[in-house]
Amino acid sequence: MIEIKELHKSYKMGSNSLHVLKGINISIAEGELVAIMGSSGSGKSTLLNILGMLDVADTGDYTLDNVPIKDLNETKAAKYRNKFLGFVFQSFNLINYKSAMENVALPLYYQKVNRKERQKKALKYLEQVGLKEWASHLPSELSGGQKQRVAIARAMAAEPKVLLADEPTGALDSTTSYEVMDLIQKINDDGNTILIVTHEPDIADMCKRIVHLKDGVIVEDKKIEQVRASAYV
């Protein structure tokens, strides 16, 4: 699903250049649930941003679902993001004046799905995350865990190839974190490819594979025995 070869990325900070990613090679197959771990400054978020086409690499190849991702301009990136990727963020990033359902329906709007279909799909995904009866509520009326579930529903609504989650449990307490992880595992059980950036070992243990980043290089890449979150819920 994802092929990355010799990925380099550096940021210019005034006269200095900060080399963040120093040649990343990784291959992720369909249906994997991968945790990207590392301390802050290890480059894990940068890697996720490049995978999410929110940022571009300096050099290296990136292939997503057999499509080479290169020469991205904003329009092309937006289309790829819409078509291939679903995002879940640490701070949820719901649009605060739109109801849960409208938030979930938003990526479908950009896919030019018609209104009725959008609402139908949005409700379906909200039901999947167990928030159907909250459809008309604004984000401010939802708890943190509920917000993140809405965000996951939104990410899934576009039926992406890969779900990218940046510290999805970072703003949640452990019980809610496990609920969210339970949901993510269930989505993964349905065959969806998911990448999670996290620095919490217990969250990483709920994935099927852990990639350890340190100072811009992969120091460890191992498959693990998955801990089911449902055991804690």
Next chain:
Amino acid sequence: MWLFDKDLWIEIFHTLGKNMFRTFLTMLGVIFAMIILVLLLGSANGMSNGFDKVFAGTASNSLFVWGQRTSEPYKGFERGRRIRYKIEDAEIIKKQIPEIEVLAPRIELGNHRGIVSVYRNGRTSGSAVYGDFPEIDNITKKKLVAGRFLNNTDIDNSKKVCVIGEETYKLLFDKGETAVGKDIRINGIFFTVVGIFKPNNNINIDGENAVFIPFTTFQKAFNSGDRMGWMAIAVEPTTEVKTVEKKIKDILKNKYDIHPDDERAIGSFDMSEIFNGITAFTNVLKGFSFFVGIFTLLAGVIAISNILLITVKERTKEIGIRRALGATPKVVKRQIVVEAIVLTAFAGLIGFSISVGILAVLNSLWGSGDDFPFVNPMVSIPQFTISFLLMVTLSVLIGLLPANRAIKVKPIEALREE
């Protein structure tokens, strides 16, 4: 065509509607600007209409010609000779100058603007007495309070009738007394009153204390022979009064042996000059108010742009989310530009409605034009269309500014902002 994309409009109204307070504040500038524009334009139009009403009843393209004394000796005549016209001059001039529409000769009793005693039942009025043709009514319209004006039968039969001014009526008759049918006496001769006129309140050439009698009656009653005092002349609307004035003067100078350079011998008054002056004034007023109004509107639209710029900054995150979810820069840009247009157009319409309401109130209070020239203050459809189109065009241009700002922010930076 995106203009008919229902989803886009739903999205825009949703966004604007969910942020009512912000939307309202944004629109305030344009609402006020539109009010100012329409009020200014409407008032200028009202003033222009008011002046039109003042001059209604007076042929604007007209002039008056009378005789004075020569100021140059010529062909053996001394200077200071009094020029007296003959009734035949009117025919000669009319025949030679086809641009003249109406030519009404007049003669007055006594000297120019002379006052004559008019009697009735022991009462006296010092009035101006004119011998006139009915055509004079086409040049300076008389508002008749009672009865009728002179007509051609009066002229043909040299009837001893007269039309008197309101002032004359007040001096000679009791209040409320019927004057029509009663006799008044001028220089020992009785004339029957057939009408009372009120000067059309504004341009007043004849005065309020005046008596009009048929020209032919005047000739017989006061033995004026073929003399003619002055001429009121209406010129075709397409012809300049000045050129006709010159032609008339040339004919008269030639006929009465007046030195060609003698400017004083023939008196004349060009009515169109006053009109042109006032038309120029109202036009300047209209132009000025349009100018001021448009710039106020510009300021209002810039205010919208300004606030949109601020809200774009405030909405950086939202825009970042939208772009992460697949909104292309074009879509984001379009949304913000269309928001600017909708805000401006909507605000413009609100401002327009409010100001039209205010104008309607002003109109009902002072719009009759009796107290001062202010009639039917309203903007014309072309004026409104031009300002509205201008406003919307500006809003597109100005909406591009925040729109470009919005897409310049990379989604990743937008999302990082906490």
